[in-house]
Amino acid sequence: MRKTALFFLILLAASVFAKAATRSDIVVLEATDQIQYRAQEAAQNYLLYYLYPHKESYREKSKENIRLLGGEIKAVSTNTKKKKTKGILSYFATQEAEALTMLRKKPSPESADTLLETSEIFAEGARSIARQHDYPFSDEEKMLSLTREMRVRLEEMVKYYTATKINPKDSSYAAKFKKAESRFVHGWQILQRYQYRDSKEKEEKRALQRAWGMMQHYLEKEKLFVPAALTLVTESMGQRLERLGAYHSRNQ
Numbered sequence: 001m002r003k004t005a006l007f008f009l010i011l012l013a014a015s016v017f018a019k020a021a022t023r024s025d026i027v028v029l030e031a032t033d034q035i036q037y038r039a040q041e042a043a044q045n046y047l048l049y050y051l052y053p054h055k056e057s058y059r060e061k062s063k064e065n066i067r068l069l070g071g072e073i074k075a076v077s078t079n080t081k082k083k084k085t086k087g088i089l090s091y092f093a094t095q096e097a098e099a100l101t102m103l104r105k106k107p108s109p110e111s112a113d114t115l116l117e118t119s120e121i122f123a124e125g126a127r128s129i130a131r132q133h134d135y136p137f138s139d140e141e142k143m144l145s146l147t148r149e150m151r152v153r154l155e156e157m158v159k160y161y162t163a164t165k166i167n168p169k170d171s172s173y174a175a176k177f178k179k180a181e182s183r184f185v186h187g188w189q190i191l192q193r194y195q196y197r198d199s200k201e202k203e204e205k206r207a208l209q210r211a212w213g214m215m216q217h218y219l220e221k222e223k224l225f226v227p228a229a230l231t232l233v234t235e236s237m238g239q240r241l242e243r244l245g246a247y248h249s250r251n252q
Helices: 002-051 056-078 083-102 109-132 139-166 171-193 199-220 227-250
Strands: none
Touching (some): 002 056, 002 139, 002 227, 056 083, 056 109, 083 109, 139 171
């Protein structure tokens, strides 16, 4: 009887631990998505500041994104015990401090390249952390994850599009733009196949399609370089993806 009770307690403890671990993993995965998103947006805003140095609002937005990114780093740190993750977070803290220091200086081609590299470091590191905390997703969790990734790809796409115009000699930016665009399109195709039941989400999806068509028009016209307008379209699309993500979160 005592052995049976002990076995039951062990199973109960293991179940509680597993649930706690899953909750921690969810927090970490959400935070890593946000780290990627904030890093891309920070870099894009800094590129706009480089193009329009009289508009301090772009630099302030970039600073705010780095600060918000710092909050996500703390969220990961609180919810992980993995040594590899801790190592990446330590490096993130250094990169965060260096980025904020650089943002206090006058923009230059060198600083623009540096912040682009920093955004890549954050994105790659966040993806590495996410792989360590991955778990089997339900169908709705897959769709939620998809909407978050598409937001990241949007920002990444516009970031590299802008970088190709600032530094056309660097062919790597064009290649990275194409890769981000391809990944976004792949996500869009999956989203297109999902059948939303409510009219609200159906309209969000239609509006997203219209905005994507507008964005493609900007991207395909070589002589039409309007990064500020593209950023506004990206922001609108990101908000719609966030609302669709909220739908999938509620329906898990």
